[in-house]
Amino acid sequence: MLDRNEAMREAMAFLAEASVSWGASSDVRIIPEYCFTDQERFIAPYDNVAYLDHGNEDMQLGGNLPVAVDLNTGSCRFLSLEETEDFMERDVL
Numbered sequence: 001m002l003d004r005n006e007a008m009r010e011a012m013a014f015l016a017e018a019s020v021s022w023g024a025s026s027d028v029r030i031i032p033e034y035c036f037t038d039q040e041r042f043i044a045p046y047d048n049v050a051y052l053d054h055g056n057e058d059m060q061l062g063g064n065l066p067v068a069v070d071l072n073t074g075s076c077r078f079l080s081l082e083e084t085e086d087f088m089e090r091d092v093l
Helices: 004-026 049-054 081-089
Strands: 028-030 036-038 041-044 046-048 067-070 076-078
Touching: 004 028, 004 041, 004 067, 004 076, 028 049, 046 049
Parallel strands: none
Antiparallel strands: 028 046, 036 041, 041 067, 067 076
């Protein structure tokens, strides 16, 4: 089973690869203080670096789905909209 640091590295690598084709929105970073574990998954929200580092609200992403890392296998994917809404309803995201 992956620990938090290993899961974070997997999420960062997945996001870096996935975001390459996003144009101006590709400069993204995981937000470590918002990451959490739920049912053997590491959930990693992210946003645009210009927003995170400089508060540039024009660069804040909307509708971005967090990265989920399976702590048993290390496989990564983006959460579905339904999963994201569930976390929001439970007030953990």
